[in-house]
Amino acid sequence: MKKVLLLLVLLLLLGAGVFVFRHNNAVVEPPQMNETTIPPTLRDVIARADSTVIPAFSLDYLRGRFDPATHPDFTKVAPEFTDRDGTYYLRKDAYAAFLAMHAAAAKDGVQLKVISATRNFDRQKSIWEAKWTGERLLEGKEKAPQVYPDPQARALAILRWSSMPGTSRHHWGTDMDLNQLNNDYFATGQGLAEYQWLTAHAPTYGFCQPYTAKGLARPAGYNEEKWHWSYEPIARQLTDQARRLLTDQEIDGFLGAETAPTIGVVEKYVLGVSTACKGG
Ligand SMILES: [Zn+2]
DSSP states (O other): OHHHHHHHHHHHHHHHHHHHHHHHTSOOOOOOOOOOSSOHHHHHHHHHHHHSOOOOOOHHHHTTOSOTTTOTTEEEOOGGGBOSSSOOEEEHHHHHHHHHHHHHHHHTTOOOOEEEOOOOHHHHHHHHHHHHHTSSOBTTTBOHHHHOOSHHHHHHHHTTTOOOTTOOGGGTTSEEEESOSOTTGGGSHHHHHHHHHHHHHGGGGTEEOSSOOOSSSOOSSSOOOTTEEEEHHHHHHHHHHHHHHOOGGGOOSSTTGGGHHHHTHIIIIISOOOHHHHOO
8 A cells, every 4th residue: 555655656746747847848938029210121131131041152252253233132222322423233131221221311411322332353453453554543643553663562552442353342232432432521511420420320220330440459451431331231241251261362363463462461451340340
């Protein structure tokens, strides 16, 4: 009889154990997401860019070796959002975020205008080589081959404001220049108001400024560019991919490309961006 009782007690205890085990494994409802002020369409775009496993960008994509006019992920920027000086293309995700930012800026009385967007390898090569050969003057005054006969010095002089073909963030469709290519413009009056609006609000829409003032946080790379903004959710993935895949030896196919390894162009210029644009 005692044995039977003991068995019953044991069975009861086991049952209780199974109950506790089941209870602990019950499906817990996920916490409710906080609503934000970002419009739903933009929030969806950012969430998708953050969470979807996007197929790794190829070396050719990183180096701008494709035509944005025929690439399925790209779209034309509508003329009313540009300086109407050319046809501009952006990635569709970056464009959706830009449109949301543009609308919010307009409500605050700030007009944002795309003055440059995607430039592929061939376009960058023609800019670079025109400067390399002296056909186009550096900062409107220096004929590069005369002022800088040494190839490395010449490349560094061009790199003050122009990327080597294959290394530009403008290849990626995530980056754009806004309003004026001139830091002085953004230092006073209307330009200052525009820059202050961007620094305060652009991160809400997924944008970061890659070329901030040089200093401890950004010791190398291009000079400060207050007009250049990156769509960070995608640009960060491209920056990570560049860190993994891109070497100076693969920066080739244009006049002066032999200077890329001695300068360390990938480390200093491609990866030499602000902390905000590097991501976590
Ligand atoms: Zn730019």
